[in-house]
Amino acid sequence: xxxxxxxxxxxxxxxxxxxxxxxxxxxxxxxxxxxxxxxxxxxxxxxxxxxxxxxxxxxxxxxxxxxxxxxxxxxxxxxxxxxxxxxxxxxxxxxxxxxxxxxxxxxxxxxxxxxxxxxxxxxxxxxxxxxxxxxxxxxxxxxxxxxxxxxxxxxxxxxxxxxxxxxxxxxxxxxxxxxxxxxxxxxxxxxxxxxxxxxxxxxxxxxxxxxxxxxxxxxxxxxxxxxxxxxxxxxxxxxxxxxxxxxxxxxxxxxxxxxxxxxxxxxxxxxxxxxxxxxxxxxxxxxxxxxxxxxxxxxxxxxxxxxxxxxxxxxxxxxxxxxxxxxxxxxxxxxxxxxxxxxxxxxxxxxxxxxxxxxxxxxxxxxxxxxxxxxxxxxxxxxxxxxxxxxxxxxxxxxxxxxxxxxxxxxxxxxxxxxxxxxxxxxxxxxxxxxxxxxxxxxxxxxxxxxxxxxxxxxxxxxxxxxxxxxxxxxxxxxxxxxxxxxxxxxxxxxxxxxxxxxxxxxxxxxxxxxxxxxxxxxxxxxxxxxxxxx
RNA sequence: CGGGGAGUGGCGCAGCCUGGUAGCGCAUCUGUUUUGGGAACAGAGGGUCGCAGGUUCGAAUCCUGUCUCCCCGACCA
Numbered sequence: 001x002x003x004x005x006x007x008x009x010x011x012x013x014x015x016x017x018x019x020x021x022x023x024x025x026x027x028x029x030x031x032x033x034x035x036x037x038x039x040x041x042x043x044x045x046x047x048x049x050x051x052x053x054x055x056x057x058x059x060x061x062x063x064x065x066x067x068x069x070x071x072x073x074x075x076x077x078x079x080x081x082x083x084x085x086x087x088x089x090x091x092x093x094x095x096x097x098x099x100x101x102x103x104x105x106x107x108x109x110x111x112x113x114x115x116x117x118x119x120x121x122x123x124x125x126x127x128x129x130x131x132x133x134x135x136x137x138x139x140x141x142x143x144x145x146x147x148x149x150x151x152x153x154x155x156x157x158x159x160x161x162x163x164x165x166x167x168x169x170x171x172x173x174x175x176x177x178x179x180x181x182x183x184x185x186x187x188x189x190x191x192x193x194x195x196x197x198x199x200x201x202x203x204x205x206x207x208x209x210x211x212x213x214x215x216x217x218x219x220x221x222x223x224x225x226x227x228x229x230x231x232x233x234x235x236x237x238x239x240x241x242x243x244x245x246x247x248x249x250x251x252x253x254x255x256x257x258x259x260x261x262x263x264x265x266x267x268x269x270x271x272x273x274x275x276x277x278x279x280x281x282x283x284x285x286x287x288x289x290x291x292x293x294x295x296x297x298x299x300x301x302x303x304x305x306x307x308x309x310x311x312x313x314x315x316x317x318x319x320x321x322x323x324x325x326x327x328x329x330x331x332x333x334x335x336x337x338x339x340x341x342x343x344x345x346x347x348x349x350x351x352x353x354x355x356x357x358x359x360x361x362x363x364x365x366x367x368x369x370x371x372x373x374x375x376x377x378x379x380x381x382x383x384x385x386x387x388x389x390x391x392x393x394x395x396x397x398x399x400x401x402x403x404x405x406x407x408x409x410x411x412x413x414x415x416x417x418x419x420x421x422x423x424x425x426x427x428x429x430x431x432x433x434x435x436x437x438x439x440x441x442x443x444x445x446x447x448x449x450x451x452x453x454x455x456x457x458x459x460x461x462x463x464x465x466x467x468x469x470x471x472x473x474x475x476x477x478x479x480x481x482x483x484x485x486x487x488x489x490x491x492x493x494x495x496x497x498x499x500x501x502x503x504x505x506x507x508x509x510x511x512x513x514x515x516x517x518x519x520x521x522x523x524x525x526x527x528x529x530x531x532x533x534x535x
Numbered sequence: 536c537g538g539g540g541a542g543u544g545g546c547g548c549a550g551c552c553u554g555g556u557a558g559c560g561c562a563u564c565u566g567u568u569u570u571g572g573g574a575a576c577a578g579a580g581g582g583u584c585g586c587a588g589g590u591u592c593g594a595a596u597c598c599u600g601u602c603u604c605c606c607c608g609a610c611c612a
Contacts, residue, residue: 026573030547038606046546055585055603113611147612181536181610188611241612264612296612331571374573375562392571402572419572 025415028313028382034473037256044306045185047382048315058183058190062299065383066186068323069302070193074173076225076320077195077297080217086169086197091151093174094142099150102275106149109242113179115144115190144177149243149268149294152198153276160200160290162281167210168200168290186303187260187535194298200278200290204269207291208246211267214295215248215509218263226301227318227443228252228308229450230262231530233506238490241294245269251505251530253450254307257474259505259532262304265295303535308446314382316406318442319435320358324365326431327385331373331392342368344396348389348424357432358439377417381406386438387431390419399423407438407445454479454530459519461496464531468500477505477532481525483518493520497531505530 029047031040045051050066062070078088094117100107121136145151152170160168177191197214201207215232222230230250240247244266252262272278273289282288309316319325330345332338345366352364365385367376373390380388381404388404395401402419411418453476458464468475485493497503507527514525 028573042605053604057603109612176612178612182608183604194612239612247612261612266612298612300612333570372573373571378573390572394571417572 025410028378032312033255033310040310040312041303041306042185044310044315044382048384049379049382050302050306050315051185056190058180060185060189062193065323066302069305069317069321070299072321072323073221073225073297073301074195077217077221078173080221081171081195081197084169084213084217086171086199089155089170089172090174091145091148091155091172093145095145095148095151097141097143099154100143102150103243103271106243106272106275110146110178114146115177115179117142117144145174146176146178147294147296148172148174148176148196149198149272149292150276153272153278153292156198156200156273156290156292157277157279160278160280163202163283166200166202166280166290167206169197169210170199171195171197184303184535186299186306188300192299194296196294196296199293200273201292202280202282202288202290204267204291207269207293208267210293211246211248211265211295214265214293215250215263218250218265218295218297221297222250222252222262222301223443225318225320226305226308227320227439227446228262228301228304229443229447231506231508233508233511233530235264235506236484236490236504236529237486238494239504241266243268243271245271248509249506251532252304252308253446253453253477253532254304254535255310255449255474256307257453257476257533259477259503259530259534260300260304260307261505261534262301263295263297266293268292268294309384309442311409313409315384316442317384317386319386319439322363322384322386324363324385325357325435326352326362326364326387326389327380328364328366328389328391329373329376329380330366330368331390332368332370333393334370337393341391341393341396342366344424345391348391348401348428351424351428352431355428355432357435362432362435377404381409386435389427395421399425401427403427405434405438407441453477459516461519464502464519465500468502475533477530479508479511479528479530480519481514481516481528483521483523484526485518485521489521496520501533502531503534505532505534 029040029043031043033040048065049063051060051062054061100110118138118141119132119136120138121133122130123133125131156168159165173195175191175193180188180190183189199210201210219230219232222228230252232250233248235247235249241264246267248265249261250263252260254260270289270291272292278290278292279287280290306315309318328345328349330341349364349366352362355362369376377388377390384406386406388406390402400421400423402421404417404419408418453474455467455476456479458467458478458480464478467478507529511528514527516525517523518525
């Protein structure tokens with residue numbers, strides 16, 4: 001597959017549903033999840049018109065539907081951030097190289113993937129092209145931020161004088177650049193959009209509390225807003241953020257059973273405080289180093305939404321983050337009667353738009369773009385609008401409409417779209433609760449699938465190997481017990497896991513205590529870990 | 536960054552080996568007939584064949600370089 005699949009009307013794959021009589025569903029996508037998950041993922045992005053290639057390696061153009069979803073995530077996350085007393089700021093995209101040299105493990109972690117600006121002017125190369133002007137070389141190269149700990153650390157050092165200035169709670173919404181070797185739309189792009197929280201505290205206890213507050217905020221956003229169940233826990237030492245003392249994550253299970261790190265929260269100790277000189281005078285008059293944290297979620301979340309909620313007909317957007325929760329499609333015939341039909345639909349839109357669901361006003365779109373209703377319907381199916389309404393002139397005469405729930409698209413009996421016909425008033429009366437039901441249903445489906453694909457009780461590496469050999473289609477995750485080796489012993493463990501393409505995801509925060517032996521060493525286990533293949 | 540594959544109208548592809556100046560399906564536009572659930576027929580528009588060099592009378596086709604995408608690996612908040 002050299003390019004993204006088409007998103008026009010597919011050559012239909014007729015499929016007989018097992019257990020049903022001769023029902024053949026004509027899906028809106030050409031590729032099924034079970035046939036080629038990676039190709040399916042790309043087809044969803046293209047078919048839902050979320051993003052496209054830009055021509056620049058690893059960088060994508062995020063189109064209105066994809067960006068609209070990001071704006072919804074931003075809005076809801078920003079509300080949560082501000083509710084915690086964190087204030088938004090903006091810091092420069094260019095960071096002096098020397099900033100990175102101050103924190104050894106930080107630079108070691110990021111040096112391999114940093115974009116560097118070295119010149120500030122172009123000149124003609126004499127052959128019709130442009131080259132950086134050798135006379136315009138920067139005295140000190142500037143790094144395009146891969147993350148902003150170092151430059152925000154400088155600011156914190158300036159802003160913090162006394163214990164009264166603490167805690168200092170900041171956040172910024174920004175783009176960052178990491179020169180990735182292998183990119184995938186939304187999941188790993190060279191440039192991505194994110195939010196990075198940076199906080200400074202008087203002591204370890206406060207900083208750890210903030211680390212956990214952010215983690216819990218991410219769990220709530222993922223589960224309540226994105227309908228994406230996650231497991232919050234601590235990363236093992238080999239997976240820590242460069243420069244962190246503790247790294248915590250939320251991990252979500254994709255429909256192919258792989259794990260996606262959907263958000264991270266780091267306790268940075270005093271590492272960055274020492275590097276940048278972030279100090280305060282305590283109540284006794286002594287100078288103390290601050291304890292800092294950082295935490296972030298990115299446009300990667302959108303990739304997670306696709307792989308958690310998407311189906312063989314495209315994306316399914318949870319109502320809380322759907323740019324349009326309800327799309328009304330009048331069945332226009334390019335005739336005079338269209339005017340009355342649009343008016344009827346506009347009245348419906350107004351009835352809905354004044355209502356609330358999921359603590360917000362309903363977002364309703366009246367799609368009056370010219371074109372056949374059926375074609376527009378499938379466009380919105382592929383985009384994943386939660387509720388799709390079609391109204392024809394006869395519906396209007398009867399005061400009715402046709403309703404299609406994106407999460408219950410097909411009538412299993414005849415393989416046709418499962419339209420419900422109801423009066424405009426009846427629909428308006430239940431629209432809000434329908435949206436809330438869809439939000440819940442998407443979450444429940446995802447949680448049920450995840451829980452069914454976490455395997456516990458595996459106690460030997462032979463069983464691990466057998467599990468992944470026997471369940472290649474969707475191996476899911478394993479929860480195993482271990483003795484938490486460190487240093488070289490941990491490296492030996494990760495090497496053994498790597499043989500099965502496995503990684504340690506995290507130590508679930510709410511997991512049961514250990515009661516057995518370490519699967520790697522046979523020593524008494526101290527905690528349970530999640531092991532999985534990952535994006 | 537290593538190995539493999541691929542770039543030809545909006546999308547999916549054929550043509551390339553054996554150079555002769557671009558074709559198919561879908562989509563789009565127009566017309567007609569239809570139409571209550573993903574309409575049919577007819578006609579039309581749309582492409583400097585990723586980009587740059589080279590070979591040649593002539594390059595989508597052969598050669599070299601380069602960019603981008605996909606898969607596997609390494610790497611990776």
